[in-house]
Amino acid sequence: MSIWNNDFECMSRDELEQLQLERLQATLHRAYKNVSFYHHLFNTIGLIPEDIRSLADLANIPFTTKGDLREAYPYGMFAVPLREVVRIHASSGTTGKPTVVGYTRGDLKVWSELTARVLAAGGVGKDDVVQIAFGYGLFTGAFGLHAGAERIGASVIPAGSGHSQRQIQIMQDFRTTSLVSTPSYALHLAETMTEMKVEPKSLHLRVGLFGAEPWSENMRKEIEERLGISATDNYGLSEIIGPGVAGECHEKSGLHIFEDHFYPEVIEPDTGRVLPPGLEGELILTTLTKEAFPLIRFRTGDITSLDYAPCPCGRTLVRMARVFGRTDDMLIIRGVNVFPSQIEQVLFEIEGTEPHYQLILDRKGSLDELEVWVEVTEAIFYDEMKRQRELVELIEDRLEATLGLHCRVKLVEPRSIHRSEGKAQRVIDRRKWK
Amino acid sequence: MLKVRSLYASYGFVQALKGVSLHIKAGEIVALIGANGAGKTTLLNAISGLHPPIQGEIVFGGQDITGLPPEEIVHKGISQVPEGRQIFPRLSVMDNLLLGAYQRCKRGNREEIRQEMDTVFKIFPILAERRAQDAGTLSGGEQQMLAIGRGLMSRPKLLLLDEPSMGLAPKLAREIFHIIGSLRRAGTTVLLVEQNARAALKLADRGYVLETGKVILEGSAEDLMVNKEVQRAYIGKGYREVWEE
Numbered sequence: 139m140s141i142w143n144n145d146f147e148c149m150s151r152d153e154l155e156q157l158q159l160e161r162l163q164a165t166l167h168r169a170y171k172n173v174s175f176y177h178h179l180f181n182t183i184g185l186i187p188e189d190i191r192s193l194a195d196l197a198n199i200p201f202t203t204k205g206d207l208r209e210a211y212p213y214g215m216f217a218v219p220l221r222e223v224v225r226i227h228a229s230s231g232t233t234g235k236p237t238v239v240g241y242t243r244g245d246l247k248v249w250s251e252l253t254a255r256v257l258a259a260g261g262v263g264k265d266d267v268v269q270i271a272f273g274y275g276l277f278t279g280a281f282g283l284h285a286g287a288e289r290i291g292a293s294v295i296p297a298g299s300g301h302s303q304r305q306i307q308i309m310q311d312f313r314t315t316s317l318v319s320t321p322s323y324a325l326h327l328a329e330t331m332t333e334m335k336v337e338p339k340s341l342h343l344r345v346g347l348f349g350a351e352p353w354s355e356n357m358r359k360e361i362e363e364r365l366g367i368s369a370t371d372n373y374g375l376s377e378i379i380g381p382g383v384a385g386e387c388h389e390k391s392g393l394h395i396f397e398d399h400f401y402p403e404v405i406e407p408d409t410g411r412v413l414p415p416g417l418e419g420e421l422i423l424t425t426l427t428k429e430a431f432p433l434i435r436f437r438t439g440d441i442t443s444l445d446y447a448p449c450p451c452g453r454t455l456v457r458m459a460r461v462f463g464r465t466d467d468m469l470i471i472r473g474v475n476v477f478p479s480q481i482e483q484v485l486f487e488i489e490g491t492e493p494h495y496q497l498i499l500d501r502k503g504s505l506d507e508l509e510v511w512v513e514v515t516e517a518i519f520y521d522e523m524k525r526q527r528e529l530v531e532l533i534e535d536r537l538e539a540t541l542g543l544h545c546r547v548k549l550v551e552p553r554s555i556h557r558s559e560g561k562a563q564r565v566i567d568r569r570k571w572k
Numbered sequence: 573m574l575k576v577r578s579l580y581a582s583y584g585f586v587q588a589l590k591g592v593s594l595h596i597k598a599g600e601i602v603a604l605i606g607a608n609g610a611g612k613t614t615l616l617n618a619i620s621g622l623h624p625p626i627q628g629e630i631v632f633g634g635q636d637i638t639g640l641p642p643e644e645i646v647h648k649g650i651s652q653v654p655e656g657r658q659i660f661p662r663l664s665v666m667d668n669l670l671l672g673a674y675q676r677c678k679r680g681n682r683e684e685i686r687q688e689m690d691t692v693f694k695i696f697p698i699l700a701e702r703r704a705q706d707a708g709t710l711s712g713g714e715q716q717m718l719a720i721g722r723g724l725m726s727r728p729k730l731l732l733l734d735e736p737s738m739g740l741a742p743k744l745a746r747e748i749f750h751i752i753g754s755l756r757r758a759g760t761t762v763l764l765v766e767q768n769a770r771a772a773l774k775l776a777d778r779g780y781v782l783e784t785g786k787v788i789l790e791g792s793a794e795d796l797m798v799n800k801e802v803q804r805a806y807i808g809k810g811y812r813e814v815w816e817e
Contacts, residue, residue, distance in 0.1 A: 218800065
């Protein structure tokens with residue numbers, strides 16, 4: 139598995155920090171000069187960009203939030219005149235209303251470089267046939283990775299999202315070697331293959347690059363086994379650039395952040411305090427080279443930790459842990475903080491369940507109730523009541539042990555939970571006060 | 573090879589550099605572009621020790637050289653070719669060149685200096701032809717060659733070139749740029765300040781855009797060449813477009 143850009147992905151930390159400082163200062167000057175939001179922000183705190191003399195000084199600047207971006211809708215955060223913007227995307231809207239982002243010609247060049255790095259790290263080369271099963275549209279996923287795959291010189295199939303049977307047909311006929319999609323959709327494709335009686339081994343699939351939603355190590359194993367591929371994680375968000383912020387290498391132990399273009403920090407979400415490497419908190423990103431849409435200390439809402447230890451792959455870039463969840467999909471149930479990914483983890487460890495589940499939150503009287511709907515295998519579903527009850531008890535006990543919270547578990551028929559072709563909708567919150 | 577971190581310099585109350593950071597790797601040609609008064613020359617003077625910075629850090633070959641006197645900085649391997657040539661018109665071409673090796677004359681070793689002069693004469697054969705002539709009788713282009721040759725006499729690792737094409741006819745300017753390109757091939761690293769951004773970026777590997785004492789862009793020369801902000805600054809048009817009024 140090759141390294142796309144040795145000069146930048148493997149530069150010494152010392153050189154990298156010098157480059158980051160130079161690019162950070164240039165970004166601050168441009169943002170201060172060209173974006174009124176940042177001009178006011180600096181004025182409010184009584185600083186000018188020149189006051190940032192080291193990377194550590196960055197901590198003196200307040201965060202930029204998704205709310206700030208919404209208020210600037212649509213073009214308020216752009217740092218160049220619209221005539222220099224050659225592409226417009228909008229956030230995938232995991233939370234709230236979308237935000238509009240723009241790219242100059244230079245930004246697009248950087249973007250394809252970065253997604254090429256992601257794809258190369260995941261094992262894609264110029265001889266590969268890459269099937270992009272993301273929606274082509276305002277969402278950045280498809281266009282971003284598409285451009286990177288083309289830059290590598292691979293053969294790119296812009297399959298788009300959905301139409302699972304056709305996706306599999308394409309895989310068969312076009313001899314797809316690399317799949318780009320969300321992890322949940324990859325699992326859905328695996329299921330569809332079973333329905334269609336297509337043996338994954340008969341396909342040419344070799345690698346899969348999955349992103350756009352949090353997933354677990356167990357889910358990786360499941361995808362790898364069912365599709366017979368090597369699956370890597372990649373990370374990005376449209377506000378920052380889209381996919382291409384970070385990507386896993388073949389070591390599969392953390393995602394390398396492309397620090398020559400983005401400066402990462404991890405903070406304690408409540409206090410905003412910068413945390414030392416290794417501790418879990420909210421990821422903060424500052425763009426270092428973006429021209430049209432620079433962001434300074436953007437709160438991603440994603441929870442992760444940073445590891446500066448050298449990686450055996452040779453890259454010197456910091457690794458972020460697989461995103462554990464979002465600060466904003468954290469559920470507070472009877473005062474207990476719950477991440478859907480914790481529940482997923484438990485379900486994966488239990489035999490007889492499928493990797494599809496849904497959390498139904500409701501309020502009975504003054505108490506929150508969490509109901510977990512779990513798909514079970516065909517065998518269990520048609521099994522006797524006693525075994526089903528045992529399974530329910532087992533899941534409830536394990537969940538209680540993990541979450542410190544009792545919840546009701548309901549077993550449902552295989553394939554009865556609605557399959558999303560994009561991000562899986564894991565949580566249905568019916569609580570009135572929401 | 574060279575690392576500059578958050579450099580500040582001023583003339584009286586006027587701040588000329590406001591936290592400039594840049595780096596040059598061995599073997600690179602790095603272009604510094606920007607309008608008049610952006611701080612380009614001040615930055616070169618700060619690096620060469622002619623105008624010591626108030627704050628910040630200059631590290632050359634792993635050594636902190638911030639605030640060292642110019643002669644020590646020359647000795648460390650940085651040589652500056654000033655704007656407007658600044659040769660000594662009443663001295664011969666040869667004597668002008670020898671002045672470039674002044675540091676080494678003091679330390680003896682005439683053989684080395686002779687070798688150095690041969691190298692300079694190889695790069696600029698016209699200087700060899702006119703070695704006995706007063707430098708003031710040379711043409712503008714020849715004077716620029718003499719200035720560069722003088723800079724090379726200290727056998728620098730890093731050459732700071734300030735506006736080498738200034739006041740030269742296009743043909744001569746091209747020739748000078750051609751020579752700068754050949755210096756790199758001979759192993760000299762170059763920091764090039766130029767008004768002619770296009771020519772400088774064509775020659776350089778990377779560049780920095782300076783604006784009122786601040787670096788507003790860093791990038792490969794190729795990327796900067798097509799950057800709209802560079803084009804705007806280079807053309808000198810105001811930033812705000814008509815539609816923004």
